[in-house]
Amino acid sequence: MxxxxxxxxxxxxxxxxxxxxxxxxxxxxxxxxxxxxxxxxxxxxxxxxxxxxxxxxxxxxxxxxxxxxxxxxxxxxxxxxxxxxxxxxxxxxxxxxxxxxxxxxxxxxxxxxxxxxxxxxxxxxxPDYQTQQVEASYWVLHTLVNSSDEQQIDDQLRALATLDPKKHAVKLGKHHYHVSDAALKEAVKCLYDFQCQICQTRVYRPGWLATLPRSAQWHFLNADAHHILPLYQEGPDSLDNLLCLCPTCHRKFHTEQLHLIRHNQNLGCEDVILGRQWQVTEKHPIILHP
Known part of the structure; x- marks a missing residue:
């Protein structure tokens, strides 16, 4: 070969x-x-x-x-x-x-x-070889973060908060880039290194090593991106309406077992069935729409 x-x-x-x-x-x-x-x-x-x-x-x-x-x-x-x-x-x-x-x-x-x-x-x-998903991973890695220093990666990912919702484009430096829905979801997962914002769970694939560079580890991790206000309820397709979740917590949001609550400046999550509450990891601005 x-x-x-x-x-x-x-x-x-x-x-x-x-x-x-x-x-x-x-x-x-x-x-x-x-x-x-x-x-x-x-x-x-x-x-x-x-x-x-x-x-x-x-x-x-x-x-x-x-x-x-x-x-x-x-x-x-x-x-x-x-x-x-x-x-x-x-x-x-x-x-x-x-x-x-x-x-x-x-x-x-x-x-x-x-x-x-x-x-x-x-x-x-x-699911790891669906064309739109692979294209999103490629854009995030090679265009959005590219050769960024480890400490700059979060800033590059959070830059998508400035996305123009009408054009679905973002300005990075001197250039404007079209950002697909899949790329936006991929970016929020990368921002949290595919760790659930609710329970801190990570889903690993064979090949993951803790010694790999941060962006190289993403290929061997799995998570879901969740719209806080669903698109069918006219929720915005924007970074501030997205969470990085494990599949279990994602399902619990859709069954309405979990709800987000804001107390002062802290974002929390409530399990309305089991009566538990805990703080949500928040590395990007999150808006709770009424």
């Missing part, structure tokens, strides 16, 4: 944000499996006039993912199962590999070929 060339990601997300997952999948597939250049990909994958767009749109998508000339036609004549296996083997190192894997898998599933990919390899129902 030949080594996949190292990725060289760009933080520029403008072109990537303009297109659907299906269009991104098409760009990734054709860049890795064919000899078509970016001008051709603008036409073939994005329905643009490649001669006019100069290939800049598909190039922007590829470069955001870290794909460059070294990856062009890399999987020529290779079976899809080989490509997916190679990328999956490296997905623990960098979520970019997992995202490229997701796009190739999605393209394959929407363009049935003679080759069948096993259910185990496709991971279609694995």
């Amino acid at each position: 030949k080594a996949f060339p190292p990725l060289q990601q760009s933080s520029r997300k403008r072109e990537f944000s303009l297109y659907t997952d299906a269009e991104r999948s098409s760009v990734v597939y054709h860049w890795l499996f064919t000899s078509n250049g970016f001008r051709e990909l603008d036409t073939l994958c994005l329905n643009l006039d490649g001669a006019h767009s100069h290939g800049w749109q598909s190039m922007g998508i590829a470069h955001y993912l870290g794909l460059n000339e070294a990856h062009h036609n890399f999987f020529d004549q290779c079976p899809m199962s080989y490509a997916l296996s190679l990328l999956l083997a490296q997905s623990d190192q960098d979520p970019a590999y997992a995202l490229i894997y997701c796009y190739l898998r999605d393209w394959h599933q929407s363009h049935p070929q003679e080759e069948e990919v096993s259910v185990l390899l496709a991971k279609e129902h694995d």
Whole structure:
């Protein structure tokens, strides 16, 4: 199995944000499996006039993912199962590999070929390999926190509190970034290092080590993001309306066993069935809507 060339990601997300997952999948597939250049990909994958767009749109998508000339036609004549296996083997190192894997898998599933990919390899129902979730993890790690000092990570994550709700965009430094709903949820989980704000529980995956850098540990942790005021009740999709919870506490909020209470400046939680109360960990502003 030949080594996949190292990725060289760009933080520029403008072109990537303009297109659907299906269009991104098409760009990734054709860049890795064919000899078509970016001008051709603008036409073939994005329905643009490649001669006019100069290939800049598909190039922007590829470069955001870290794909460059070294990856062009890399999987020529290779079976899809080989490509997916190679990328999956490296997905623990960098979520970019997992995202490229997701796009190739999605393209394959929407363009049935003679080759069948096993259910185990496709991971279609694995929540850790849902395309939107992987894209959110990738954006948080490579764009939001990137090379930030450990002490600056919380500030970068809390910066999403300034999100423009109408444009769903945030200004970081000199640049504006579109922030998906999934990325906002991922950010609140990363802010608390996937530790439940109510009971302090963490859910671990194999591979977690306490010696790993903080952001590297996130890949091996699991938690839920909970809207305090539900979206169906017109709750805002904003950082101040989100909690990081373990699956058990998340379910208890939805069954109304748990309720949040504010006393002066302290945020607490009450178990209305068992009559218990305790303080909530609060690293970001949280608003309790009436």
